Amino acid sequence: MPFIKVRDDLCKGCKLCITFCPKQVIRMSDRLNPKGYYVAELFDKEGCTGCGICARMCPDVAISVYREDKKEVPA
Numbered sequence: 001m002p003f004i005k006v007r008d009d010l011c012k013g014c015k016l017c018i019t020f021c022p023k024q025v026i027r028m029s030d031r032l033n034p035k036g037y038y039v040a041e042l043f044d045k046e047g048c049t050g051c052g053i054c055a056r057m058c059p060d061v062a063i064s065v066y067r068e069d070k071k072e073v074p075a
């Protein structure tokens with residue numbers, strides 16, 4: 001199954017990934033990063049298609065996308 005990973009240290013909680021995810025499988029977590037931002041997280045791994053839109057939209061390059069072969073897909 002495709003999935004994404006969000007780097008907590010890079011996320012600034014702007015929610016662009018949430019806005020643009022066509023499957024609506026990202027949400028804000030209740031975790032604060034060291035900069036004081038709540039960070040985004042994938043909450044429905046079953047629903048992620050690995051399309052990569054979230055990673056392309058993230059202004060802080062905080063999202064990595066993984067597909068079937070478990071390799072990271074360049075944004």
Ligand code: SF4
Pocket residue numbers: 003004020021022023024025026042047048049050051052053054055065
């Ligand atoms: S890769 Fe696509 S489906 Fe998966 S979380 Fe990102 S935007 Fe949503």
Ligand code: SF4
Pocket residue numbers: 006010011012013014015016017018039040057058059060061062063
């Ligand atoms: S677009 Fe990037 S910086 Fe903004 S909430 Fe999503 S992961 Fe965090």
